[in-house]
Amino acid sequence: MIGVLVADDEPLIVAGIRTVLESAGDIEVVAEAADGGAVLEEVMRCRPDVALVDISMPVLDGLSAVEELRRRAPEVRTVVLTAFGAEPNVLRALHGGAAGFVLKNCTPEELIRAVRAAHGGEAFLSPAVTRVILGVVAPDALPRRREALARLEALTAREADVVRLVAEGLSNADIGRRLHMSETTIKTYVSRVLAKLACENRVQAALLVRDAGRGWAGV
Structure with missing residues (x-):
């Protein structure tokens, strides 16, 4: 069973993600967090296999949380979740150690694949995100x-x-x-x-x- 932490400051989003992931049969949501600070606390408490983290959260933003998780718990695979494929901080998240990037308008199947890929040591990018990333020109x-x-x-x-x-x-x-x-x-x-x-x-x-x-x- 793949243990997942879901981090988003919108309870309805978290509930929907839990329903989708647990319908897969091999995934269990073991913790939830509403801000970046809680992400770090919950990861250290329950050591999930995968952390699904929204990029925009209060207290400690998702980007900083991803970078901090890389230092504190490098064995936990992180997948970034956002509503914006053109988010200017996508590259920071990926360079910071995220194993994948998924849009909130992705299909349930995509979300499940992203979690399974991260757990399996691979990475997953929504197709739209891949096009954005490969089209960005760094300074x-x-x-x-x-x-x-x-x-x-x-x-x-x-x-x-x-x-x-x-x-x-x-x-x-x-x-x-x-x-x-x-x-x-x-x-x-x-x-x-x-x-x-x-x-x-x-x-x-x-x-x-x-x-x-x-x-x-x-x-």
Whole structure:
């Protein structure tokens, strides 16, 4: 059973999320929090597998909570929840250690997949969020691009194919179908790619591809 903490300052939203997640059969909401400070307290108290955190909360905002959770409880996977796909702080959340980013208008199936992916050590981005992230130009774009290109050049052609599809938000199963390879093989490739790129998760790998831009032969 996957234990989840749900953090949002709107009780109706929390109740709806609980209903959706617990309908999956393998997910249990073990704690709730209405502000960022409570998120930290509840995580330390019950140690959930996944923390689903709204980006806009009182006391301590969701972004700061994600960053603090990375320091205090790195084993807890964090998925950010927001109503705004174009939220300017999305990159901060992902660089801060979030394993995924989901819009509040996502389908119940997407929300369940996001939690399962985070628990399984993968990452999940709503398709709309992926497009936003990959389209953002960071203020320090040139230095980041040079660093990204240097790191990506270490990949083989097949590894480049895999990370490009990871950056599109595809799951291991979807990548396997696209490349005509087994899901197990793709999982091995993804692990190898993350190690080579020194990325903690798929989201960071996607950001690296974004930073490289079209100057990289893999895109």
